[in-house]
Amino acid sequence: MSLIRRVWTPGAADEWRKEDWIAIVLSVISYITLTVGVALSFLLLTAGFIILGVSIVITLLMYWVIDPKLRMISSEYEKKQKDYLKRLEEIQKWEDQK
Amino acid sequence: MISFALLDWVWLISFTLLMVIFGMYFYRLGKRSESDFFLAGRGLPWWLPASSVYATHTATDTPIWIAGVVYKYGFAGLWYAFFSAWCAVSAFVSTKIFRRSLAYSQAEWQSLRFSGLGSEMLRGWVAGWQVFMNMFILGWVGIAMGKLCGLLFGWDLWLGLVLFTSIGAIYVLMSGYWGVVMADFQQGVIAFFIIVIVSIWGVVAAGGPDGIISKLKTYNSTCEWKVPAEIADQSRASIRIVDPETCKIYAQSPAPFVIQQHRDEEFFKWTEDRTLKLVTDVIPQRSQNVEILFPGVGDTLLAGYGYNVIWTAGKTGKRVNIDFSLDEGQTWANIDVNHFDGQSWRINPFSFSGFSKGRFPVAWFVTMMIIALIGGFGMGTSFDWYTEAQRIQSAKTVRDASYSIWAGTALVLIRNSIWAAAILGFFVIYPHLGRGTDYEMGWYIVGFKYLPIGMVGFLFAGILAIHLSTVSTQLNLGAMYATRDFYHHYVNPQASEKKLIRVGRISTFIILIGSFIFGTIIGEEITQWLIFALWIMAAGVWLPNILQVIWWRFNSWGFLSAWIANLGLSWLVVWILPRFGIIPELPDYIQFWILMVLNALIYLPVTFLTKPGNMDHLVKYYVMSRPIGFWGPVRKEAIKRGLLNPIE
Structure with a gap:
C-alpha cells in the first residue's frame, strides 16, 4: 500500500484520513514560507528566492496529495446536492412544518 | 493636496466606468433568483471567489494598517497580518464542512447544526450582529476614503464617503452578488498591479534592494517613544540605554532635556528636521561606546507626542532596554524592553525580543499562530469568516470552494509581503517618524510622492478599486443576512423569488444609508x-x-x-x-x-x-456535512439507520 492514497472510493473519500492531515500541515508550511519568501525576494535576497521555491514545491505537493480525494468528494456530493437544497428550503419555510 | 494631469483623469474616469459597467452587465443573471442575487447561483469556478476573497480583504485602510506594523516591527510585523492564515486549515476542514451544509450564511448554518429554540435564537443573534457589523465596516472604510479624498483633493469628509460608496452601490443594487464577484475579479487585478508598481517604486526610491539593506545595516538605532501626556510643563528628563541582563548602563543623557506641554510650531519643525538628520547623517560609532543622539542637550519635547529616541549602534550585543527619568536619574521608567540594537533586525521576520518581554515576544507569536491556525477547524473564529462563507457557498463544487479560500488567502499574504518590502523602503527614507498617524500613511505617501505624472490617476483608480471591492461585498453580505435570515425566514417564508430580490435591493439601500450615518459619527x-x-x-x-x-x-x-x-x-x-x-x-x-x-x-x-x-437533526446534519472530530454517537446512529455504510 502506497504512503499516499491516490485512488478513492466515494465512501473512503468522505472519511477523514491521513491525507487530510498531510494537506493541512503542508498548507500551513506553504503559507509561512510564502509570506517570508515573497518579502525577502522583493529585496532580492537569495534566501528569499530559496524559501519562495520551497513554498511553490510544497504547494504542488499539497495539491498532489489532496486533489484526488477532493475530486471524489465533490463528484459524489453533487449527486446529492439537489435533495439537500430541497431540504434547506423546507427548513427555511418552517411555517409549513408547524 | 495633489493635482491631476489630463492623463490622470483619463485613468480614473475610464477605470471607474469600466468597473461599474462591468458590474452592471450581470443584471440579468442577478435578478433570476435569491440564490443568484446572493450566491451567483452557486456555480462559480474556484478562481472567481478566490479573486473576490483577495479583493474584498484589500481595503483602503489595509495598507495603512500594514504600514503601521511593518514600520514599527520590520518584517516581523508581517505576523500581525498573518491571522488570515486560518484559511490554511479551513480550506480543508471547515470550508469543506460549510460548503456541504449549503447554508446561505453562518446564521443559517446555526439552524442546520443546532435544533429547537436555541438554534433560532442563535440564528437571529448572528444575523443581527452581522447586519450591524456590515454597516459599521462600510462606515469605517467609507470614512477612510473620505479622509483620503480630503487629504488629496481638499474635499469635505462626507463627499468622499458618499460619492465612492454610492458608486459601488449602483452595481450591487442591480446585479447583486454576480456584480460583486465579477467586479471583484477586475478590481483585484487592477489593485494587484497597482500594489506591485507602487511598491517597486518605493523600493527604488529608497536606493533599491541593496540600498535598503546596506542602509539598515549602518543606520543608528531608533526606538519609538510617546512622551507621556501627563508630564508637567518644563520637566527635565534624561534617557538611558541599559543591558537587559546585566543592567550595565551603556549610555545616559549627559544633561537633561526639557518636556513642555504647549506646542511651539517653529521649534517642532526644528526638532523633526534635527531628528531626521541625526538618523540619516551621523555615522554610527564603531567603538564599544554608545551615545544618545536624540533627545539631546538643548532639546525640548512636547508632552503627549511621539518621537524616536536615537542612539549610535555600538557593539552592545543584540538587545537593549531604553528608560527615561524625570528626577535626574533617581528613578527610571521603561520606554522599551529588549529592543534590538541597530536596524538590521528589521529584515528578519523572526526577530523575537524574548519569550514574554519586549515588543515582539515568542509567547505572542505562538498565541497568534494558535488562534489563526487552530481557528481554521472552526467557523467564525476570524471575523473574515462571514464574508468567506458567502464565497464558499458561491463555488460550484466542494473542491472549488476549498481551492478558492486557499488561493484567495495566498494572494492576501503575497500582497502583505510586497507591501512590507515597500514600507521598509519608506522607513529608509523617513526613519524619524515617531507617531503612528505619520508613518501609517507610508505606502500612500510613496505612491503619491514618487510615481511619475500621469500615473497618480492610475494609483487613485487602484485605490478606488480596493474601496469598491470591499464596499460592494459588505453591502451584498449585509443585505443577504437581512433578506435570507430575517425576512425570508421569519417575516415571509412563502415569499416569491421576485419578492426576495426586491427585498434584497431594499436591504442593500437601507444598509447603504446606515453606513453613511455610521461613517459620519465614527x-x-x-x-x-x-x-x-x-x-x-x-x-x-x-x-x-x-x-x-x-x-x-x-x-x-x-x-x-x-x-x-x-x-x-x-x-x-x-x-x-x-x-x-x-x-x-x-x-x-x-x-x-x-x-x-x-x-x-x-x-x-x-x-x-x-x-x-435532537438526534434526528444531528444525524441529518452529519450525513450531509461529514464534520471532523468527536461525532461518534451520531455516526453510530447514522449507520444504524442505514444512512452510512459501516465499512467506510
Missing part, C-alpha cells in the same frame, strides 16, 4: 469601542466556534451561554479589574488565554446540564 473613541467588540468576539468564543464544528455534544445553549458570558468576562478582564487594580493590565495574548479558560468554566457546565441536540 470617531476615534467609537472605533476603539468597536474594535474592542471585535476582540470580544475573537477571545472568549474562539473555542466554542471550534467546538460547534467538531463536537456533537456541544449544543445551542452552550454556544449561547458562551456568547453571553464572554460579553461580561471581557469587560471584567480587559477593563474593570485592571482599572480597580485587582489584576494588572495584561498583554492582549494573555487576556486571550484567560478569557478562553474563564468562559469555558461557564459554557461547559451549561452544555452538560442541558440536553444534547
